[in-house]
Amino acid sequence: MEQSQIMKHEFDTCIIGQGLAGTTLAWTLHRMGQRVAVIDRDEPLSSSRIAAGLITPVTGKRFVKSWRFDDFWPIATEFYRAIEKETGTGFFHQRNSVRLFASREEQELFAQKSNRDYPELVRYPENPVNEKNFDRSFGEFEMTQAARLNIPLYLDASRDYFSRKNSYFNAEINPSIDLQLQNNSVILKQFELHSKRIIFCEGFSGSKNRWFESVRFDAAKGEILTVKIPGLNEQRAVHRGIWLVAVGDDLYRMGATYDRKNLNTTPTETGREELCSRLSNFMRLPFEVLDHHAAVRPIILGRKPLIGFHPQYPQMGYFNGLGSKGSLQAPWFADTFAQSISENNNIPSEFNVATHMNVQNQ
Numbered sequence: 001m002e003q004s005q006i007m008k009h010e011f012d013t014c015i016i017g018q019g020l021a022g023t024t025l026a027w028t029l030h031r032m033g034q035r036v037a038v039i040d041r042d043e044p045l046s047s048s049r050i051a052a053g054l055i056t057p058v059t060g061k062r063f064v065k066s067w068r069f070d071d072f073w074p075i076a077t078e079f080y081r082a083i084e085k086e087t088g089t090g091f092f093h094q095r096n097s098v099r100l101f102a103s104r105e106e107q108e109l110f111a112q113k114s115n116r117d118y119p120e121l122v123r124y125p126e127n128p129v130n131e132k133n134f135d136r137s138f139g140e141f142e143m144t145q146a147a148r149l150n151i152p153l154y155l156d157a158s159r160d161y162f163s164r165k166n167s168y169f170n171a172e173i174n175p176s177i178d179l180q181l182q183n184n185s186v187i188l189k190q191f192e193l194h195s196k197r198i199i200f201c202e203g204f205s206g207s208k209n210r211w212f213e214s215v216r217f218d219a220a221k222g223e224i225l226t227v228k229i230p231g232l233n234e235q236r237a238v239h240r241g242i243w244l245v246a247v248g249d250d251l252y253r254m255g256a257t258y259d260r261k262n263l264n265t266t267p268t269e270t271g272r273e274e275l276c277s278r279l280s281n282f283m284r285l286p287f288e289v290l291d292h293h294a295a296v297r298p299i300i301l302g303r304k305p306l307i308g309f310h311p312q313y314p315q316m317g318y319f320n321g322l323g324s325k326g327s328l329q330a331p332w333f334a335d336t337f338a339q340s341i342s343e344n345n346n347i348p349s350e351f352n353v354a355t356h357m358n359v360q361n362q
């Protein structure tokens, strides 16, 4: 049935979920001239709200260059800088990061790979980390195209912006009962809102969304600590298995654990002990734990984000699966999605949600 009455609010796109995915897509569509509504239930401890927001070009035990880093990095830096300007808020901090080697084997592996695979991204630092504070028995390397996105600040500044435009709504949407699907649009009756499309950016909660429930997740819970380390004075993120990053006033965030079994947001004693013991393996100063949080990373099987529309209901879209690299990847995926909407382009099947769904009659 088509809409028969004029609704109070008319939008081109209504986004459900104001985490990193929803916020970045909202800005991207808004900057292209669309009328965008954003709806979020204001959960205090989402993945985006507790994440450290690090962007690191070379990661993992095998010193691998982050997937499509050269595509994602320029789009991400341009995007966050533009939104900083638009909101008058500084939340994107481009800063080198340092990785300490844990063994002679790591040193050798890095020496083999760095010249061949990513010479432009790494160097041996002019200012090594302070030996009094860190165990640098095997030395370190420095990554130059690295950053920290203060995600909560980015989300808050964006929420204020969209609220001022009367296009932010605080509510929890139940996708099974709150939507009235029209032929080419959607109505959310409780807000008297009519939109050409609705796009779900729900993070791990999206695994329960009935319209997209055939998308398979491989999510991982992560725990993260805030610690006080007086006198450390290291402004670069320091990595050795885990990472440690300064957030001001002798405070540092450190993390994170990976747990694929217990997909909940409860901080555990085991998680805390693991992080503290791993930090003590390479950082020599005493520290005090001030805060401890946990959330579930929205990782989709195949480990790549998915965007696009439902194969049977093209007025219903999806943006999820940012995994553990959301800060780097969100702007590129939002841009690709927004362009496909405005130019009616096909989304490559690798990232197209429709090709990852096994749709029965819903």
Ligand SMILES: Cc1cc2nc3c(=O)[nH]c(=O)nc-3n(C[C@H](O)[C@H](O)[C@H](O)COP(=O)(O)OP(=O)(O)OC[C@H]3O[C@@H](n4cnc5c(N)ncnc54)[C@H](O)[C@@H]3O)c2cc1C
Pocket (backbone or CB within 6 Å): 016, 017, 018, 019, 020, 021, 022, 039, 040, 041, 042, 043, 046, 047, 048, 049, 050, 051, 052, 053, 054, 055, 171, 172, 173, 174, 175, 201, 202, 203, 204, 205, 206, 221, 222, 223, 224, 255, 256, 257, 294, 295, 296, 297, 298, 319, 320, 321, 322, 323, 324, 325, 326, 327, 328
């Ligand atoms: C411990 C930890 C550390 C991390 N560190 C980093 C890091 O250093 N760098 C990095 O890039 N990434 C990191 N990540 C990953 C990063 O947090 C995610 O990639 C990203 O935040 C996911 O964003 P999202 O918007 O998809 O999901 P979410 O952050 O889960 O956001 C979804 C939003 O939608 C809302 N919502 C969901 N369903 C509904 C509904 N039906 N109605 C209304 N609202 C709804 C939720 O309340 C939430 O606000 C980390 C994650 C964890 C857990």
